Amino acid sequence: MEDYKFLFKIVLIGNAGVGKTCLVRRFTQGLFPPGQGATIGVDFMIKTVDVDGDKVKLQIWDTAGQERFRSITQSYYRSAHALILVYDVTSRESFDCLPEWLKEIEQYANQQVITVLVGNKIDLTSQREVPPETGLQFAQANNMAFLEASAKEAENVETVFMDLARELTKNARKYLLRNTETVDPNITEITGETTNISYGGCCGSG
Structure with a gap:
């Protein structure tokens, strides 16, 4: 059995x-x-973190933002426990596209998914x-x-992912507590495909 209590899938869109990609690389590595090229399709990285004494494995999926990859990336929404919706604070265009991304979340993601909005590149203050x-x-x-956040300066990057890890772990523990009579106590891996965790709290997506 693998050495972790919970496994969560986080998708960046x-x-x-x-x-x-820079946010993911900063957190995981x-x-x-510098000069990071555009993601082709979907990439993912894994990081195991400690949440109140439990080892939590985060599977972090980095999706391409280009329209031509949209049909590929949409298939990753449904099994996601959390979505990080990212825009660039120096690009009003990236912010103005957020409603389109929310429509995709509503259409393709699990209703219980946690969604967090992150404005990246705050180090570029003069270009905001x-x-x-x-x-x-x-x-x-x-x-x-x-x-x-700033991936370049590592500002708030850890906070984004660790806050999500804590929220997801809290909800997973509640799920297991509610279902102790029906869930095999040996099953501690929580995935979107096999469970229906009710995500709530401050980060809930409604």
């Missing part, structure tokens, strides 16, 4: 060039890859086109948690 309050208002209007 958003326009091409907003820094999804502690690296900021989207104020923090604009991102916050959009997140609140759509019942999402919100953070601004």
Whole structure:
């Protein structure tokens, strides 16, 4: 049996060039890859973290933002426990596309999925086109948690993923507690395909 208590699938979505790959690489490898090329299709990385004494395995899927890959990436929504919707604070266009991404979430994702909005590249202060309050208002209007981050400076990157890990673990523990009479106690791997965890709390997507 593998050495972890829970396994969660987190999928990053958003326009091409907003820094999804850099966020994933910064969190999983502690690296900021300069000149990072566009993701082709879907890539994923794994990181195991500690949440209140439990080992939690995060399977983090980095999806391409280009339209031509959309049919591929949409298939990864349904089994996701959490979605990180990323825009670039220096690109108003990437922010204005957020409603389209929300439509995809509504169409393809599990109803219990947790969605977090992240405004990336806050290190580029002189190039900012989207104020923090604009991102916050959009997140609140759509019942999402919100953070601004910088993959380059490692600002809030750990917070984004660890807050999700804690929220997912909390909900998974509640699920197991509610279902102790019907769930095999030896089954501790929680996946979207085999369970129907009720995700709630501050990060709930409604």
